[in-house]
Amino acid sequence: MSRLPLAGGNALLDDAADGTDAAARPAMATERRVLGLRAGAWPGILAPVVVGFLGLALWQALVVIKGIPPYVLPGPWLVAQTVVSDWSTLSGSLLVTLEITLAALVAAVVVGVALAILFAQSRWMERALFPYAVVLQVTPVVAIAPLIIIWADDVNLSLLICAWIVAFFPILSNTILGLNSADHNLVALFQLYRAGRWQTMRYLRLPAALPYFLGGLKISGGLALIGAVVAEFVAGTGGSASGLAYRILESGFQLRIPRMFAALFLISASGVAIFLVTSWISHLLLRRWHESAMRRET
Amino acid sequence: MSARLADAAASTSRPLLSIRGLSKVFDNGTTALAHVDLDLATGEFVSLLGPSGCGKSTLLRLISGLVRPSSGTVAWPGEVSEPELGFIFQEPTLLPWATTLVNVVLPLKLAGVNRRDAEDRAARMLALVGLSGFERSYPRELSGGMKMRVSIARGLVTRPKILLMDEPFAALDEITRHKLNDDLLRLWWEERFTAVFVTHSVFESVYLSGRIVVMAARPGRVVADLDNPAPYPRDDLFRTSADYAHLCRVASGALKEAIAA
Numbered sequence: 120m121s122r123l124p125l126a127g128g129n130a131l132l133d134d135a136a137d138g139t140d141a142a143a144r145p146a147m148a149t150e151r152r153v154l155g156l157r158a159g160a161w162p163g164i165l166a167p168v169v170v171g172f173l174g175l176a177l178w179q180a181l182v183v184i185k186g187i188p189p190y191v192l193p194g195p196w197l198v199a200q201t202v203v204s205d206w207s208t209l210s211g212s213l214l215v216t217l218e219i220t221l222a223a224l225v226a227a228v229v230v231g232v233a234l235a236i237l238f239a240q241s242r243w244m245e246r247a248l249f250p251y252a253v254v255l256q257v258t259p260v261v262a263i264a265p266l267i268i269i270w271a272d273d274v275n276l277s278l279l280i281c282a283w284i285v286a287f288f289p290i291l292s293n294t295i296l297g298l299n300s301a302d303h304n305l306v307a308l309f310q311l312y313r314a315g316r317w318q319t320m321r322y323l324r325l326p327a328a329l330p331y332f333l334g335g336l337k338i339s340g341g342l343a344l345i346g347a348v349v350a351e352f353v354a355g356t357g358g359s360a361s362g363l364a365y366r367i368l369e370s371g372f373q374l375r376i377p378r379m380f381a382a383l384f385l386i387s388a389s390g391v392a393i394f395l396v397t398s399w400i401s402h403l404l405l406r407r408w409h410e411s412a413m414r415r416e417t
Numbered sequence: 418m419s420a421r422l423a424d425a426a427a428s429t430s431r432p433l434l435s436i437r438g439l440s441k442v443f444d445n446g447t448t449a450l451a452h453v454d455l456d457l458a459t460g461e462f463v464s465l466l467g468p469s470g471c472g473k474s475t476l477l478r479l480i481s482g483l484v485r486p487s488s489g490t491v492a493w494p495g496e497v498s499e500p501e502l503g504f505i506f507q508e509p510t511l512l513p514w515a516t517t518l519v520n521v522v523l524p525l526k527l528a529g530v531n532r533r534d535a536e537d538r539a540a541r542m543l544a545l546v547g548l549s550g551f552e553r554s555y556p557r558e559l560s561g562g563m564k565m566r567v568s569i570a571r572g573l574v575t576r577p578k579i580l581l582m583d584e585p586f587a588a589l590d591e592i593t594r595h596k597l598n599d600d601l602l603r604l605w606w607e608e609r610f611t612a613v614f615v616t617h618s619v620f621e622s623v624y625l626s627g628r629i630v631v632m633a634a635r636p637g638r639v640v641a642d643l644d645n646p647a648p649y650p651r652d653d654l655f656r657t658s659a660d661y662a663h664l665c666r667v668a669s670g671a672l673k674e675a676i677a678a
Contacts, residue, residue: 304510307483311504312527312575322523326514408514408555 193377198384201377209366209378213385216347216362219275220389223282224343228336230283231290239298239324240316249295256288260346264353278350278362285346286339293335297328330409333401340393348386431494432456433579433611434480439489441475441637449475451636452489459495459578462605462612464622464629466668468676472637473615477581480613496578503572503580503610507587509564511556511571517543518552521570528575542570545604562593566600573604579611586621598624599652606650619672623664624656631668633675640678641671 151158175195181187182194189197202209234252238245264281271277301323309319351364363382370379405412434457441450450472457463465473478484480491481504493500511520518539525535540552546566556564565585572580586594602625605612616622622629623645631641647660655661 302510304506304508305512308504308506308510309527311481311483311502312524314527318527322526323512326512329514408557413557 190374190376193380197377198380201381202384205378205381209363209381209385212361212363212366212382213389215275216344216351216364216386217389219278219282219347219351219362220344220393223279223286223347224336224340224393226279226283227287227290227339227343231287231335231339232294232332234291235294235298235328236320236325238295239320245295252288252291255284258284260285260349261353264350267350268354274354278347278354281350281353282343282346285349286343289338289342290332290335293331293338294328297331298324300331301327330405330411333397333404337394337397337401340397341390344386344390344393433459433461433493433495433500435490435492435494436480437490437492439476439479439491440487441472441479441484442487448636450479451638453637453639455630455639457579457611457613459611460609461628462602462626463614464626465613465615465632466617466619466622466629466672467632467637468617468634468672470637471632471634471675473632474583475637476632477583477613477615480579481581500578501575503575503577505565505568505572505580505582505585507584509556509561509568511564511567513556515555516552517548517554517556517559517567520556520567521574524571524575539570539574542574543567545573545607546570546600560593561589562597565589565597569597569601569604573608573610576608577610579613580605582612582614584615584617587616587618594621595656601625602649602651619665619669623661623668624651629668629671631671631675633678640675643668643671 153161156164179194179196182192193201234248238249260281263284264277267280268274268277271280298320305323305327306319309323314322347362348364351362352368355362355365355368363386366382367379370376370382402412434455436453436455439450439453439455440448442448453476465476467473475484479486481502482491482499483504512523515523518536521539521542522532522535525538526532530538540549543549543552546569548563548566548570551559551563556567559567568585572582586597589597598621601612612626614622614625627645627649629641629643629645630639631643632638633640645664647655647664
């Protein structure tokens with residue numbers, strides 16, 4: 120490379136100017152894909168599946184070798200068979216539990232977000248009402264479930280209320296945090312352009328709160344299911360319920376332990392499904408812009 | 418003073434902005450700014466130069482109306498109401514969830530301009546700052562210099578009378594900074610706004626501005642008001658000229674006095 124004399128005009132400066140980012144153009148990243156998924160995603164999917172299969176195999180082996188009777192511990196194969204053979208009973212109960220869970224989650228989102236927006240409008244409103252949201256959150260749902268069951272006419276409605284009480288707080292508190300975490304300079308910018316309260320909410324605070332809300336939604340999805348099941352245990356002891364928790368109680372009384380495990384399996388599977396769906400929604404909404412949804416280049 | 422500034426001064430006898438006895442004491446008792454008087458003419462490019470803590474950013478925020486003065490006034494003598502402002506922060510301060518185009522559209526959207534018009538104007542502004550082809554990119558996909566360009570485009574898209582800039586290029590590397598300085602001067606020349614540029618760099622202030630207001634700290638105040646007579650348009654030739662070196666020496670001397678004061 121030849122050396123340019125410093126006195127030789129602007130050649131050096133011109134070079135430097137060409138090297139800036141103004142000349143850059145967007146580039147699309149391409150990646151190897153296997154069966155429709157990124158090649159890099161497979162180990163993350165296969166690893167837990169392999170561990171799961173190993174665990175089930177160990178369990179089955181233990182039951183067979185030790186000769187453990189099914190009313191103490193049924194093997195996974197028998198549980199799987201029971202899911203199929205009792206499907207007509209179990210599927211109805213699964214539907215009831217899922218309906219209550221989803222309705223509670225939707226109610227939690229609506230009430231949680233609405234309250235968070237209300238609190239963001241008025242500091243006094245937040246100060247006056249937030250402590251009671253905390254009271255609802257810290258009161259064990261098992262303790263108030265009997266009262267709610269007595270007060271509400273319909274069993275499913277009372278279960279819905281219980282599940283909602285458990286599920287709504289993470290959404291409320293996360294959304295409040297999110298609404299308040301918009302960049303201060305951006306808030307100043309909106310003020311400078313004389314944006315109205317609603318414009319600032321719509322174009323700045325709500326989008327800024329989205330990642331926090333979605334974090335809350337993931338937690339609440341699981342909690343809604345737990346709330347629905349716990350409340351039904353309380354209601355089920357009175358013999359007036361038809362969800363999966365009631366099937367577990369009923370199977371316990373009748374010593375039909377494989378069915379108990381089958382119902383338990385369906386509850387866990389529902390929880391996992393809810394988690395996957397909420398994670399997927401979160402990924403779709405954040406993948407273009409939020410750090411949490413980005414992979415680091417190494 | 419260039420011919421254009423002389424024109425501007427002739428057409429409006431009153432200053433665009435008139436600051437009188439402006440002070441700001443923060444709630445914690447710090448006096449950020451003490452008794453500042455300053456007039457800005459339409460079309461001027463003014464730098465506020467000073468060490469950190471001299472209240473230059475506070476002065477900028479007082480002008481913008483984001484901060485209320487403790488005493489004194491900020492008045493716009495020739496204007497019916499507070500004129501259209503543009504503000505460029507130290508950081509690009511973009512909406513991370515919105516594309517480049519949507520970010521530049523934002524001020525127009527807040528002002529109720531219809532969507533098609535707003536997008537047309539934003540796209541034209543992006544082209545002016547050299548970002549055609551990046552309308553659909555998200556901020557995180559852009560380099561620091563490009564994000565700053567988006568920020569400039571957003572600041573200018575409403576065609577403000579006055580553009581306030583708070584050390585906008587401080588975080589950029591020197592090559593990018595020089596390029597953006599040139600582009601900023603070109604935009605100022607073409608769009609004819611009044612520019613107030615906060616910086617702690619003597620070289621940047623001399624290169625850009627026709628007038629340098631030097632400020633000192635504790636309490637923040639104006640200590641010198643220097644005229645920079647070098648004609649526009651300025652380019653690399655100016656940056657390497659003896660005139661430039663001389664002006665830098667003068668401004669540097671004033672800044673040193675300000676720091677010692």
